[in-house]
Amino acid sequence: MKKFMAALFACTVSFAAAAQSWNLIDMGVGLIIEDAEYDKVLKIAQRGNTWDMKELYEQGAFAGTYKGNQRFGAWIKGPVQADPVWYYSYVITYPDGKTFSSGRSGFYLGGHGTIPITSGSYTDGNWKIDFTVWNKKTNESRYVGSVQFTTTWGKPATGSWQLIDSGVGILDQSNYDTKLVVLNRGNRWSQKRLYEEGYLANRTQIFATWLAGPPVSTFTDANGFPIWMYSIKLTYPNGTSQEFGPSYFYTPGFATMFLNVAGGPLGEWIIDYYLVRRGTQEKVPVSQVRFTLTE
Numbered sequence: 001m002k003k004f005m006a007a008l009f010a011c012t013v014s015f016a017a018a019a020q021s022w023n024l025i026d027m028g029v030g031l032i033i034e035d036a037e038y039d040k041v042l043k044i045a046q047r048g049n050t051w052d053m054k055e056l057y058e059q060g061a062f063a064g065t066y067k068g069n070q071r072f073g074a075w076i077k078g079p080v081q082a083d084p085v086w087y088y089s090y091v092i093t094y095p096d097g098k099t100f101s102s103g104r105s106g107f108y109l110g111g112h113g114t115i116p117i118t119s120g121s122y123t124d125g126n127w128k129i130d131f132t133v134w135n136k137k138t139n140e141s142r143y144v145g146s147v148q149f150t151t152t153w154g155k156p157a158t159g160s161w162q163l164i165d166s167g168v169g170i171l172d173q174s175n176y177d178t179k180l181v182v183l184n185r186g187n188r189w190s191q192k193r194l195y196e197e198g199y200l201a202n203r204t205q206i207f208a209t210w211l212a213g214p215p216v217s218t219f220t221d222a223n224g225f226p227i228w229m230y231s232i233k234l235t236y237p238n239g240t241s242q243e244f245g246p247s248y249f250y251t252p253g254f255a256t257m258f259l260n261v262a263g264g265p266l267g268e269w270i271i272d273y274y275l276v277r278r279g280t281q282e283k284v285p286v287s288q289v290r291f292t293l294t295e
Contacts, residue, residue, distance in 0.1 A: 095125020
């Protein structure tokens with residue numbers, strides 16, 4: 001009986017500890033669908049790292065009426081909480097360096113929280129949103145990570161090309177040139193874990209960066225050749241950089257690049273994506289992705 005009670009107690013403690021845990025599932029910035037299930041299911045119409053504030057304003061994205069029910073904002077998603085004890089807060093850093101700090105907010109039923117974003121007096125520049133979670137029972141406060149994005153006022157002259165997605169994470173390369181399969185995305189990665197789990201061995205599942213746009217067939221010239229190619233500038237934590245490309249997109253319209261971070265260095269890495277016009281070599285910046293490499 002004593003053994004049974006001890007096992008039951010251990011099981012109860014284990015379940016209680018699990019209930020208190022919180023892990024990041026997703027965060028980002030983009031167009032969020034606000035339909036009847038907005039508090040139960042997080043629905044993302046489009047995510048990205050570069051946004052045209054002029055277009056968002058004119059199309060009603062700041063008011064939540066883009067394509068009927070889409071709002072421009074950021075989000076954070078964790079596990080569903082049967083007994084809600086975790087809250088989130090955030091700090092927005094605007095392009096001029098000024099900041100706004102929010103109070104603590106509860107997650108929706110689906111385990112996510114959303115933040116509406118408007119341009120205000122800011123048009124061009126780099127934005128950053130830092131997220132923190134807090135446990136009301138234990139008073140634990142933990143920094144989760146950040147979302148960074150760039151805004152412009154008026155689109156670059158990219159013709160029929162538009163950004164659909166870009167990021168850093170784990171890709172499944174089983175069908176590397178026909179389907180972009182993102183298994184996990186994020187902006188903070190452990191070098192040790194990536195190595196131990198085999199993501200740096202350049203096998204089927206790899207640590208990589210990606211850029212996704214429309215199918216190549218939508219931006220070809222009269223002869224059927226792609227108008228746009230892409231290039232990548234990779235800036236390391238020590239400030240040095242390398243450039244790759246220009247290269248062609250895969251037929252569905254995406255591009256990927258394996259990131260060999262086995263040798264470091266630790267710190268913040270910056271990936272700048274450019275469209276390159278075939279023939280003239282004109283370069284247009286379209287996205288920037290940042291991630292932090294830890295031990």
